[in-house]
Amino acid sequence: MKIAVVGTGMIAREALTALQEVEDVEVVTICARPHSREKARALAQEFGVPQVWADYGAMLAAHEADFVYLGIVNSVHFDYARQAIAAGWHVIVEKPFTSTLAEAEELIARARAAHCYLFEAVTPLFLPNYMGILETLPQLGLIRLVQANYSQYSSRYDRYLARDVAPVFDPALSGGALYDLNVYNLELIVSLFGRPKSAIYGANVGFNGIDTSGIMALRYDGFVATAAAAKDSDSPSFFMIQGESGWIRADGAPNELPSFTVGLRGSEPKTYALNRYEHRMVHEFEAMQDIFARKDYMSVEEGMQTSRAVMAVMEKARLMAGIQFRAD
Template sequence: MKLAILGTGFIVKEGALPALREVPEIEVTAIFAREKSKGVADKLAVQYDIPKVYTDYDELLASQDVEFVYIGLTNSVHYEYAKKALLAGKHVIMEKPFASTAAEVRELVELALAKHLYIFEAVTLLHLPNFHAIKEKLAELGKITAVMANYSQYSSRYDRYLKGEVLPAFDPELSGGALYDINIYNLNFIIGLFGAPNDVSYTPNIGFNGIDTSGTLLLKYKDFTATALGAKDSESPCFITIQGEKGWLKVLGAPNALAAFEVSIHGSRAVTRYELNRYAHRMVHEFKEFAALYAAQDYAAMEAGLKVSQTVLETAEQARKDAGIVFGCDRQ
């Protein structure tokens, strides 16, 4: 798989490129940056032995040395860059969130399916061995009665936000905010296990520019309610608990990493701990899985993943609009 990296921000520098060093199945053949960030791209190209640096996206898409693009850009431009790649016949790996609206997701999915192209969403937790094991363990818990998720991480950009400096992570014009940035992991975990909720509501803490700096989701299912807290303005120990009539399961630590989980079944005092992830860098698993599905031409598995992506974005958009949070794309 020949992959071009789009972007030079944190998720590229600290996430994708270090992880891809451990994925020999994927060859990074190019990196794209806007003209103002070319210096950063040049340095990354030297550091990671990337043959080509582009500032012209059309030129990159015309290259025969690019099969896939990884979109690690600001949330608000995911749709634009993905659509252009698909129209050019390139496959896509989309950093989360998939897009800003459910309509954008539907259009991209329909376009990919019509052209029989691959489009993956890089939500780390869905591709971790621990997540696959949690799915298998659910049956042991019996009828599910409650789910609680807390992903609270004080943003490195929040102090600047408090001083009035709005960076993309807190900019509603760029589809930022806690729901789409951090609570999206909780949503993917819950929907990845239980499917679409029957109803959703969102109670956020709103900052001076109308963006959610933290907030709590309520997802109502037939037999239980799931609560999902995501915070960028405060922090606490992160966890997820799933309670059932026959036992409980607890994820230890941040939902995006799922580093470990514990299971206890009623009638036994034993608590069994599982740490099944194989790589220290959480993004290695997803890239290896994408490469394996592409090599096997397992299009059905890719389509199954897209159904989760669509449901998550539909739910997130409903929650966002329920709370009155307006993105720049809503006015277009």
């Protein structure tokens, strides 16, 4: 499987690092906007990538790879993915899938029509520890509470307080704590339990109308779930499921799920660490390569449906909290 990495920021570097560990996957090009050409060349030299493009349309037309990996600002996920699908490429798009539900639905429809392999790169859903949680879930009995927290003080928050707005805090670029961090919590909850009956978002909103932290409250039949995330403050992160017969707790960032502990009534808690790689992104690229090699389009379809459901929940809650994106 050949991949073209689009982007030169932190997440593109992380992807390039992870891809070095994945067998049967080759990064053949890095694509950047013209003003980032030199940065792309430096990355290509560092990671041994043979080619650099500074024209996305021309790169798509040359079609020298199977997939584009889009590690770019949130607000252009839709347009870059749409162009790639139209040019006959398969697509891996970083979370969040898109800025709006309408964009998500259009991408999915285009991918189906073209039989495009369209993946959202949401690391926890590809981790062995997630699979372990999924397999253990029935042992908990009737679920009563789900709690998730992903909070880390952003390296760009001090700049934000000084009115220097980075993309992750820019509503015009589809930023904010919900779309940057809480999306991981929601992907876990929705993938395990489906779309909630209702959702509300209580957000701390900054001077430019973006959420710097907030809590989602989700209502399901028989239980409630909360998903908290913060870029303006820090605390231990975790993911917890409570049932009438036991509990599961994963300590650490929900995008990594480094381990999980199962406590069943009448038994001593047991901790599991099933992830095989230190870098969280290796598992997802390995899984995508396997799905592509096996022509397992059913897994692609399942992933797209989860992405759509999460986007529907986030958009409704975001608008309810008064957070407007340019894409709206």
